[in-house]
Amino acid sequence: MDTRxxxxxxxxxxxxxxxxxxxxGIDFRIIDAATSAFAGSRGDGLQPRTLEVFDDLGVLDEVLGSGAPPFPIRAHVGGRYVGERRMVELTEPTPDVPHPHPWVLPQWRTEEILRNRLAELGGHVERGVELLDLQQVPGGVTARLSTGTARAAFLVGADGGRSAVRKALGVDFVGETDESIRMLLGDVQVTGLDHSCGHWFGSAEDPARGIALTPLPGTDSFQCAAPLPDGVETATLATLQAQLDEFSGRTDLRMHDLTWSTVWRPNIRMARRFRQGRVFLAGDAAHVHPPTGGQGLNTGIQDAYNLGWKLAxxxxxxxxxxxLERLPVAASVLGLSAELLQRHVEGHAEAHRRGPETHQLTISYRNSPLSRDERTTPGRVRAGDRAPDSPLRDASGKQIRLFDLFRGTHWTHLAFDAEPPATSSNVQAHRISPTGTSLVDPxxxxxDIYDVSPGTHVLIRPDGHIARITR
Ligand SMILES: Cc1cc2nc3c(=O)[nH]c(=O)nc-3n(C[C@H](O)[C@H](O)[C@H](O)COP(=O)(O)OP(=O)(O)OC[C@H]3O[C@@H](n4cnc5c(N)ncnc54)[C@H](O)[C@@H]3O)c2cc1C
Structure with missing residues (x-):
């Protein structure tokens, strides 16, 4: 094999x-057909669970420093100001949830931060290398690339909605593309518009129809979304400007510096299988979502986070x-995105509001064969759930958090008022007690957060989900 x-x-x-x-330290290659990095803001809403993953991957500070909390939106209907709204309610962190609401960051910047982290770890993206076809051979996969042949023990198709990997496998992508809804999207600067908040200009006849402009942190641009007028097929600066003029009823707002634009159609599809032999599908290659609810990019990141340690x-x-773990999650996330899209299309007054159902903190693998709850009476937190955070003190009295213990590639064994077992080098075990010389939970x-009694052991996987609870 050339690579693992x-x-x-x-x-x-x-x-x-x-x-x-x-x-x-796994040997791998990462290729991308595109010769340059993607420049659009697309998935600009990072969900709380993704922020926790980013903490583990060592990129959280940069993500938080480069982005911003969701902005309030000033709404105008028929040219009249009708008030300020929030799509997302900002709430305070709790002991178990350190990042309670989403964070806004243009997708190109999220990708740049991940690429920089990859470079720090010695990896790099091979650009302009397209996967054309593949063949499964005993013990591996032979991929035909635009630059030659590559042999690997495993292949992961993270090649987006039109995935060549999925097509080469012949895996169905079931669902629909709704041609009746089409939108113009673009990243654009707007002279005359306050960049410290979002803006909605709705039509007087149908206040749910209009143009939305959301500031993109770290830039002078807005992500702009507007309905596609009849007869228009391309998202140009002139088309976006015409929509802004129509819905705002103003002539003083001037768009310029359009850096990315597209005509978007809701695509709701899922691959029938996420794995065939030694080939795996992840992210948009496995499931595509409408942007309502901001789930697509986040779900792809969670797929990769679930798969990485298993491949290693x-x-x-x-x-x-x-x-077994990710297909049901994608199916339920798609259901949620589709429902939110429907509410949006039907013009529900609260259609734009986003609550904890979109945060991805409650995603659980309770039904996974990897999850074992051996207690006679399971508590609120079960095997398969995300292992929550909690404040603690170390032996010297210094404040630490459970997430500090989870960070890294190891498993974590928490022994609540119990002696931690002797473990292998890839498991870090800790005793947690209200008093004493180990980790103190005063x-x-x-x-309480784990809803366990003294003597309970909790084993946590490298991806922060609970594998086993025993007493
Ligand atoms: C308008 C819009 C708004 C969105 N808003 C949100 C949001 O708010 N929140 C959210 O979570 N998600 C959102 N999404 C979805 C999000 O952008 C995607 O889910 C995300 O980009 C998926 O990431 P991915 O890595 O799986 O695929 P992609 O980002 O599509 O990346 C696939 C990569 O594979 C490369 N590639 C393709 N074919 C090949 C090949 N044959 N060989 C080698 N390389 C190949 C491509 O060049 C590309 O770089 C939005 C999407 C759109 C279009």
Whole structure:
């Protein structure tokens, strides 16, 4: 084999997987057909669970420093100001949820941060290298690339909605593309518009129809979304300007410096399988979403985070669990995105509001064969759930958090008021007690959050989900 893992596609999914493999010292290649990096803001909403993943990957500070919390939106209907709204309610962190609301960052910047992290770990994207076809051979995969042939033990198709990997496998992409809804999208600067908040200009006849402009942090641009007028097929500066003029009823707002634009159609599709032999599908290659709810990029990142440690390990039960765990999640996330799109199309007054259902913190693998809850009476937190955060103190009295213990490529064993077992080098074990010389949980906050009694052991996987709870 030339390499252990060949990753086709260096969007957010492929890059996350690259970082996961690189920090475990796994030999891999990551290729991308495009000769330059993607320049659009597309998936600009990072969900709370993604921020937790980014903490583990070592990119959180840069993501938080480069982005901003969701902006309030000033709404105008028929040219009249009708008030300020928030799509997302900003809430305070809690002991178990350090990042309670989404964070706004243009997708090109998220990708840049992940690429920089990959470079720090010694990896790099091979640009202008397209996967054309593949063949599964005993013990591996032979991929035909635009630059020659590559042989790998595993291949991951992170090559987006039109995935060549998925097509080469002959895996159906079931669902629909709704041609009746089409939108203009673009990243553009607007002279005359306050960049410290978002703007909605709705029509007097139908206030749910209009143009939305959301500031893109770290830039002078807005992400602009508007309906596609009849007879128009391309998203040019002139088309966007015409929509802004029509819906705002103003002549003083001038658009310029359009850096990315597209005509978008809702595509709601999912691959029937996420794995065939030694080939895996992840991200948009496996499922495509409408942008309502901001789930697509986030779900792709979670796929990669679920798959990375399993590929590094390579054991059959872990590799089998990828599809078992991620396919149901993608199906339910698609259902949520589609429902939000429907509410949007029907013009529900609250259609733009986003709540905790979109945060991806409740995604659980309770039904996975990797999850074992051995208690007679399971608590609120079960095997398969995301392992929550909690404040603690170390032996010297210094404040630390459970997430500090999870950070890295190892498993974590938490022994609540119990002696931690002798573990292998890839498991870090900690005793957690209200008093004593180990990790101190003075008010039993961690015990409450985990809803466990003294003597309970919790084993946490490298991707921050609980594998086993025993007592
Ligand atoms: C308008 C719009 C708004 C969106 N808003 C949101 C949002 O708010 N929140 C959210 O979470 N998501 C959002 N999304 C979705 C998000 O952009 C995607 O889900 C995300 O880009 C998927 O990442 P990916 O890495 O799986 O695929 P992609 O980003 O599509 O990356 C695939 C990569 O593979 C490369 N490639 C393709 N074919 C080949 C080949 N044959 N060989 C090698 N390389 C190949 C491509 O060049 C590309 O770099 C939005 C999408 C759109 C279009």
């Amino acid at each position: 893992v060949l990753i086709a596609g260096a969007g957010p999914t492929g890059l996350t997987l690259g970082v996961e493999l690189a920090r475990r 390990d390579g054991s059959a039960d872990l590799l089998d669990s990828y599809e 008010d039993a906050t961690a015990r």
